[in-house]
Amino acid sequence: MPELPEVEVTRLSFAARIEGARVTGVRVGKPLRWPLGCAPEALLAQTVGAVTRRGKYLWLPLDRGGLLMHLGMSGSLAFGDVDPVPGPHDHFDLVTTGGTLRLTDPRRFGAVVWSPSSETGVAAKRLARLGIEPFDPRFDGAHLHAALRRRKVSVKQALLGGEIVVGAGNIYACEALYQAGIDPRTRSDRISRPRADRLAAVIRAVLARAVDVGGSTLRDFRDAHGNAGAFQLEAGVYGRAGTTCQRCGGTIRRIVQGGRASYFCAGCQRR
DNA sequence: AAGTGGACCTGCTAGC
DNA sequence: TGCTAGCAGGTCCACT
Structure with a gap:
C-alpha cells in the first residue's frame, strides 16, 4: 500500500x-x-x-x-x-x-x-541499500541517467527496486512512466539523457502531487487522523486496464513485470 | 554481480 | 448463495 x-x-x-x-x-x-x-x-x-x-x-x-x-x-x-x-x-x-x-x-x-x-x-x-531521495536536489536527470545506464532490467523494475531512487512503488512508478511517455518495458540502459531528464522531473512531480492530495487510498490507507487519500482519483493508468487514455485515446494495458502488474498506454508510451 | 522467481500473510473480488 | 482462484500499495532471500 x-x-x-x-x-x-x-x-x-x-x-x-x-x-x-x-x-x-x-x-x-x-x-x-x-x-x-x-x-x-x-x-x-x-x-x-x-x-x-x-x-x-x-x-x-x-x-x-x-x-x-x-x-x-x-x-x-x-x-x-x-x-x-x-x-x-x-x-x-x-x-x-x-x-x-x-x-x-x-x-x-x-x-x-x-x-x-x-x-x-x-x-x-x-x-543501507536505498537510493537517493526523490526530493534531494542531487536527484536529477544526470543522476538518473547514470544509474539507469548500469542496469539491464526494464526501467519499471529499476524504479521499483529503490536502489536508484526511493519512494516510487507500483502506483507511482506506473504514473511517472506514463507522464514521461516511456514504455515500462524499455531497458534501463536504453533510456536517453533527455528522457531521463523528463523522467526525473515527473517522478518528483508525481510524488509531490500525491503528498499534496493525501496519498492514494486504494482500499485501506489512512493517515494517522483516519483520513483517506485522493490521488487514485487522478491516476492516469494505474488500475485502469481496458479504459481509454485521457491523453491520446489509446487503450490502457496491464502486463506483468517481475511478478508485479504494470499499467501503461500502448499509444503514447514509447520504447 | 545482476537478474529472476518465490516467499512472507490475509482479505477482498470476480467468476463459476 | 457459496466456494475458489487470483490479485493486492513491499521487501528479502536463495539461486542461476
Whole structure:
C-alpha cells in the first residue's frame, strides 16, 4: 500500500503531536516482518523526538536509540485516542503521554524494529541499500541517467527496486512512466539523457502531487487522523486496464513485470 | 554481480 | 448463495 507519499502523509499527520511525548506503555500483537529487537519494557519512560522518513521507512527517535517502522503492503498508523480494545490486525501500540501510536497491518509485511541509531544496527542494515531521495536536489536527470545506464532490467523494475531512487512503488512508478511517455518495458540502459531528464522531473512531480492530495487510498490507507487519500482519483493508468487514455485515446494495458502488474498506454508510451 | 522467481500473510473480488 | 482462484500499495532471500 504505502509508497513514499502515503508514508510522508502519515508522518506529517502525527509527527508534531508525538514529539516530546513520553512512552508509558507498549503492546505487541502478532509477529510482524522482523522482531522488535528489544524488550518492550525497555522503551518505557523514553521521550519521542522528531519523526523522520527515509524512503518508505519512518524513524522514531527515542532517548536511547529509536524505532524503525515500515508499513509493508497493508499497514497504517493511527495516533491519538485509539480503541482500548485492539482489533485483530492491531499489532503494535506505543502508548505515550500524547496519545497512542498504533500500527494496524492485516498482512503483517510491516515492521517495528528498535535500533541503537538510524545510522547503526538494524536501521543501518535496512537503509543501507536505498537510493537517493526523490526530493534531494542531487536527484536529477544526470543522476538518473547514470544509474539507469548500469542496469539491464526494464526501467519499471529499476524504479521499483529503490536502489536508484526511493519512494516510487507500483502506483507511482506506473504514473511517472506514463507522464514521461516511456514504455515500462524499455531497458534501463536504453533510456536517453533527455528522457531521463523528463523522467526525473515527473517522478518528483508525481510524488509531490500525491503528498499534496493525501496519498492514494486504494482500499485501506489512512493517515494517522483516519483520513483517506485522493490521488487514485487522478491516476492516469494505474488500475485502469481496458479504459481509454485521457491523453491520446489509446487503450490502457496491464502486463506483468517481475511478478508485479504494470499499467501503461500502448499509444503514447514509447520504447 | 545482476537478474529472476518465490516467499512472507490475509482479505477482498470476480467468476463459476 | 457459496466456494475458489487470483490479485493486492513491499521487501528479502536463495539461486542461476
